Amino acid sequence: MKRILYINTLCLLGLLLFPSCNQDAEVAHEAGEEHAEEHTAEHEEEQDPNIAELTEEQYRVAGIGLGKPEMRQLGNTLTVTGELDLPPQNMASVSAPLGGFVKSTDLLEGMHVRKGQLLAKIENADFVMLQQDYLEAKSNLDFLELEHQRQKELSDEQVTSAKTFQQTTAEYRAAKAQVEGLAERLRLIGVNPASLQAGGISRILPIHSPIEGYVTYINANIGQYVNPTDVLFRIADTEHLHVELTVFEKDVAALQKGQLVRYSLPNETVANHRATVYLIGKEISEDRTVQVHAHMEEEDKDLVPGMYVQAQVALEGQQVLALPEAAVVQDNGSDFVFIYMGEEKEGEAVMKQFRMVPVERGVEGGGYVQVALPAELDTAAANFVTKGAYSLLAKMRNAGEGHHH
CATH class of the missing domain: 2.40.50.100 (RNA polymerase II/Efflux pump adaptor protein, barrel-sandwich hybrid domain)
Known part of the structure; x- marks a missing residue:
């Protein structure tokens, strides 16, 4: 009985003297569980297969471009080639x-x-002769004009014969015609006869x-x-450039005035420029093609006539939500786009984050593709990667292969 009381007493003293040990053990166990949960969460975040991160330098090197989807008319299109041209009145x-x-x-x-x-000065002896002929004819005309006036007065007073007056009149009219003819020849070469009378003869013809x-x-x-x-x-004069398209005769029947034309210039991969079919040629050339004249929506006088263009004429279709073809990537047989999620600071580095989102492709045309995006995605607020999407995909896949724990 004394032994039992002694053991109970020791147990009671142990509970009174070391209660904190049990508490510390419980706290340590709970902290360990929380740390494990945080580590697991961080690990899961690092392993998220739909997130890609780039440093600012990687972002620049990859040539990432951002944009938003837009409504485009995609459907049946006719792909043709052509060049920038000018109407005859704008060339000299x-x-x-x-x-x-x-x-x-x-x-x-x-x-x-x-x-x-x-523009230039031309030297020619014939120019000297032409000026001389004009000035001599003009001087003779001045004399004959006075003589004609005098003979008219004499004829009215019946002092001279009618034959003399008629002869003077004929000579005056012939001289006048000669002066007018020479004056027109001077105007034809760009010389004002009035300035010639004031300035004298010159051997230089200005162009x-x-x-x-x-x-x-x-x-x-x-x-x-x-x-x-x-x-x-x-x-x-490049103020009024237009797009001159070459269309094969088999495709002419599908064209009509007012159809939308999207075209790209050399070194451009996306047809971002717009024009409208204005005239369809009525003559088939030897190579069985017809010229189609399209008016540009935004004229650019810095462009050069003769520049090659590749164009798509919209034959029929409907307005759909579309992104550039370069924005849509394929991975494991599915289509995806990347959305810019913003920046996050990791130590001294600033990381740009992108999330890969699945989409469904639709009709294509003019360098754009129809995309069906997730319903919960706010397309008006989101910024999509329109350039460098495959660089992001490669970076994300390489990071996943090199990540080991």
Whole structure:
């Protein structure tokens, strides 16, 4: 009995003296469980297969571009080629009407010139003769005009015969016609007869620009002899460029005025430029094609006539939500897009985060593809990766393969 009381007493003292040991053990156990849960959560976050992270440098090198989906008319399209062109009234070929030797010119291809600006000076002896003939004829006309007036007064007073007055009248009219003819020849070569009378005879024929635009062709150098039929310069007014498409005859029946044309310029992968079919040619060329004239929605005078274009003419279809084809990637047989999630600081580094979201592809055309996005996704607020999506996919897959615990 004493032994039993002694053991009970020891147990009671142990409980009184060491209650904190049990509490510390419980706290340590709970903390261990919480740490394990946090570690598990972090591990799961690191292992999220739909998240990709890039540093600012990686973001720049990958050439990531962001954008939003837009409504586009996709459906049946006709793919054609063509070039940028100008209407005839916006192009000018400049020549020397009398021919001669090139005295001077300051032009270079690509230079902008104003209407009436001096392009070159041509030296020609025939120009001197033409001026001389005009001035002599004008002087003779002045004399005959006075003589005609005097003979008229004499004829009215019956002092002179009617035959004399008629002869004077005929000579006056012939001289007047000669002066007018020479004046028109001077105007034809760009010389104002009135300025010739005031300034005297010159051996230099100035060549002026008939329109404002850019010099696209030069065939003149100092000392060169040029004929009246030689084209010395070509001037292009690029204010009204249009798209000239070449369409095979089998496809012409599907075209009509007002159809939308999306086209791309050289070195462009997406047809972002828009035009509208305006005229459809009525003549089939030897290679069985027809020229189709389309008006650009946004004209750019810095573009160059003759630039190659690739275009898609929208034949029929409907407005659908679409992204550039480069925004949609394939992984394990499924289609995905990336959404920019924002930035997160990890130590000293700033990481840009992207989430991969599944989509369903639809119709394609003009470098765009229809996408069906998850219903809970706010397309108006989200920023989508439109360039560099495959670089993101490769980065995400490489990170997943190299991650071991």
